[in-house]
Amino acid sequence: MDLIDTHQHLILRDRIGYAWTAEFPILSGDFTREDYAGLVAGKGIVGTIFMETGVDDADYQAEARMVAGMVGSVVGGVPMLGQIASIRPEHDEGFDPWLEEAAGLDTVGFRRILHVVPDDVSLTDTFRRNLRKIGRAGFPFDLNFLARQLIPIGVPLIRACPDQPYVLDHCGVPDVAAGAFDEWAKGIDAIAGFDNVVVKFSGITTYCAPGTASVDLLRPYADHLLNRFGPNRMLWGGDWPVVNLGAGLPAWIDMARALLAGLSPDEQHAIGQGTARRVYGV
Template sequence: MAEGLELIDTHQHLILRDRLGYAWTAGIPALAAGDFTEGDYARLTAGKGVVGSVFMETGVDDADYRAEARLVAGMSGFLGQIASIRPEDEGFEAWLEEALELGVVGFRRILHVVPDGVSETEVFRRNLRKIGRAGVPFDLNFLARQLVPVGVPLLRACPDQAFVLDHCGVPDVAAGEWEEWDRGVAAFAGFRNVVVKLSGITAYAAPGAGVGVIRPYVDRLLELFGPERMLWGSDWPVVDLGAGLPGWIDMTGELLAGLSESERYAVGVGTAKRVYGV
C-alpha cells in the first residue's frame, strides 16, 4: 500500500440475518451463510489506513429497507449512511423525510436489478430531483450496457442532482470487456455533477486477478474524472468475491501509488468528505 494512504470507506455493508432479509445472497457461497458484522470489518481493516466508513445499504429484501436504515441510524460506528430509497413508489415522500431526519448522507436505488424502464418514468425522475433539492447525493448502480442508453438520459433529466457512479461503472473485467464500458464512463464523466467510486471492480475480474489486470480500468477513470471526482469504497463483504478486503486495500495503494500526495488524499478521503459531507 502507498505509504501514508488514508481511506474513508464509502461502501461498507453489513449482513445481520437475525434482523433483516438478504435473499440476494442465496446461491453465492461466500455470502450465503453467516453474519458480516462491524467487529469483522474492524478486524479486517486494523492497521490498514481506514480512518472511517459510511454504511451502504445492503440490498435487503424490499420489506426491510426502511428497517435497515433505522437500525443503522442507532449504530455509532459509522460516519453516516447511504440508505435505500424507491423514487418510483408512492411512499417516497414520507420515507425521504424520515430518512433525512435519521441523518442519512446519501441514497441509493440499485437500478441493474430492476427493469430499465423504472428510472425512465417521470415519477422516478421527479422524485429524484427532490433528493437533489435536499442536497443529498444519489449512488447509481448500472451495468456497463446500461450506462449510455439508460444512465445518460437520467443524468440529463436531473442536472441538479449529485450522483456517484458505483463500482467503476461495472466493467466485465473477466471477459476483457472495454469498448462499451469506456463509452459509458466517458459519457458520465462529461456531467460535472457525477463522481466515480473506486470500488467493486475485483468482483468482476477473474479469480486471482492482480493489479495489472485492474490498472487499465482505474487509470482510464482517473484520466476521465480526475482524483477530485473519485472516491473509494470497499464493497465489503461482496469484495470477498474478488480480492477480499485486506487485498483490495493493498491493491488500492498500488493503483494510486503514482499519484501525488494531494491526489491520493482526494481519492482516499477528500472527495468522500465533500460529496457526502462526512
C-alpha cells in the same frame, strides 16, 4: 493514504432479510462491524459510510433505522460516519414520508440499485420527479448501472435531472472477466462528461474472473477513470463483504494503494477521503 470506506455493507440476519445472498455461499452467515474492524486493522481506514445492502423490499426502511443507531459509534477503532439509505423513487406512495424520515437517520445519501430492476424503471416520469426531490433535499444519489446501461440508461437519467449530485458506484461495473474494456470505456467517457457525477473506486475485483484480480489487470481501468474523472471526482469504497466474491477486502485495499501510488499526496488524499467528505458531507 488514509481511507474513508464509502461502501461498507453489513449482514445481520437476525434482524434483516438478505434473500439475494442465497446464491453466494461465500456470503452465508453474518458480517458484522467487529468482523470488518478485524480485517482492516492497520490498513489506514479512518471511517466508514454504511451502504444499504440490497435487503428484502420489506426491510429496507428497517435497515436504515437500525443503522442509524450505529452512526457516530466506534467499533474496533473504526467510526461509522453516516449511511447511504435505500429509497424507491419509482413509487409515489410513501416516497415523501420516507425521504423526510430518512433525512433524520444520519443519512448522507440515497441509493436505488438499478441493475436489478427493468431498464425502464429509471426512465419514468415518476422516478425522475422523485429523484429531483432527493437533490433538492441536498443529498447525492448513488447510481448502480452495468456497463451496458451507462449510455442508454445512465446518460438520459443524468441529463433529465441535472441538478442532482451523483456517485457512480463500482467503477461503472466493467466486465473485466470478459475483457469488455471498450464498451465500458465509452460509457465512462459519456458519464464523466457530466460535472455533477463522481465515480466510486470500488467493487472492480468482483468483476474479474475468479482468482485473476491483480494490479496489472486492473491498471488500464484505474488509469481510464483517473484520466476521465480526475482524483477530485473519485472516491474509494471497499464493498465488503461483496468484495469477498473478488479479491477480499485486505487485498483490495492493497491493490487500490498500488494503483494510486503514482499520484501526488494531494491527489491520493482526494480519492482516499477528500472527495468523500465533500460529496457526502461527513
